[in-house]
Amino acid sequence: GQNIDQPTEMTATEGAIVQINCTYQTSGFNGLFWYQQHAGEAPTFLSYNVLDGLEEKGRFSSFLSRSKGYSYLLLKELQMKDSASYLCAGYNNNDMRFGAGTRLTVKP
Amino acid sequence: EAQVTQNPRYLITVTGKKLTVTCSQNMNHEYMSWYRQDPGLGLRQIYYSMNVEVTDKGDVPEGYKVSRKEKRNFPLILESPSPNQTSLYFCASRSLGTGENQPQHFGDGTRLSIL
Numbered sequence: 001g002q003n004i005d006q007p008t009e010m011t012a013t014e015g016a017i018v019q020i021n022c023t024y025q026t027s028g029f030n031g032l033f034w035y036q037q038h039a040g041e042a043p044t045f046l047s048y049n050v051l052d053g054l055e056e057k058g059r060f061s062s063f064l065s066r067s068k069g070y071s072y073l074l075l076k077e078l079q080m081k082d083s084a085s086y087l088c089a090g091y092n093n094n095d096m097r098f099g100a101g102t103r104l105t106v107k108p
Numbered sequence: 109e110a111q112v113t114q115n116p117r118y119l120i121t122v123t124g125k126k127l128t129v130t131c132s133q134n135m136n137h138e139y140m141s142w143y144r145q146d147p148g149l150g151l152r153q154i155y156y157s158m159n160v161e162v163t164d165k166g167d168v169p170e171g172y173k174v175s176r177k178e179k180r181n182f183p184l185i186l187e188s189p190s191p192n193q194t195s196l197y198f199c200a201s202r203s204l205g206t207g208e209n210q211p212q213h214f215g216d217g218t219r220l221s222i223l
Contacts, residue, residue: 008177010147031209042198044149045211087150095166096141096212100150 004099006088011105016078020102024083030091037085037101046073046086071079078106082104083090110135113197114215123188129184129218131199138204140182141166141212142174144195151198157182158204189222196220212220 004024007012012018019090026033030046031050035043047061049055061074112133122148123128133140137161141156153166159178171193182201186193196219200212 033211035211040196040217042216043215044214048209048211050209089151095153095156097153097167098143098151102149 004088004097006086006099006102009103009105010042011107012078014078014080014106014108017074017076018078019028019103020060020073020082020086020088020104022073022099024071024088024090024099025067029066031037032062033070033089033091033096034060034062034071035089037087038086043087072087075104080106081106082106109113112199112213114197114218116218117216120223123190124188127186127189127220129186129197129220131182131184131198131215133182133199133213134180135201135203135213136179137213138179138213140176140189140199140201142172142182142184143181143198143200144168144193144197145198145217154184154197162203169181183198186220188216189220190203193223194220194222 019027027061034046035104036046037043054063059076065070084105085103087101088099115130117129126198138159142154143151145151152187155167155174157163163174198217199215
């Protein structure tokens with residue numbers, strides 16, 4: 001099966017760095033995605049990791065360790081607009097499975 | 109503009125009254141899927157489709173039907189809606205042609221309330 005776990009809520013300060021962790025237990029795992037979702041809106045794609053290591057995209061980076069079943073999303077230079085839920089998701093063959101999401105609140 | 113379009117965006121209805129939520133994508137994607145999102149539970153897959161006339165159950169298919177008669181459309185049907193189907197629903201699509209590492213594109217969501 002595929003269980004994806006991430007913290008429910010996090011709080012950080014504007015301008016700071018925050019790391020959102022995700023652990024998974026899976027068979028047939030094909031890659032790890034991160035999505036951002038503002039309240040009441042559709043999830044939007046942030047990043048994808050299929051190999052171990054760090055993928056950097058501007059202020060956002062994502063890391064994957066397949067041997068440890070572990071990923072994190074790193075957000076730098078936090079802005080108020082980064083307040084949102086962040087969803088960790090993985091493909092099990094052709095099914096994309098999502099974690100419950102981490103709600104990040106950025107405070108001034 | 110590449111997009112996934114769902115209709116309606118909001119619907120309040122009563123138990124037992126059949127309803128259909130439409131989903132259409134203009135990206136020629138083979139794969140389409142439906143999710144429901146509930147507080148604390150995240151996105152759960154209802155049904156997915158790999159191509160025309162090919163549909164499969166996801167994690168929570170009970171009480172739902174889908175069809176895929178055309179590549180661009182993937183309607184979600186609730187034959188006899190019940191209050192436990194009150195939720196936020198998302199349709200999504202992705203390409204299968206270039207490998208599995210394609211993100212899904214989501215519609216704007218449909219908020220259903222079943223009274």
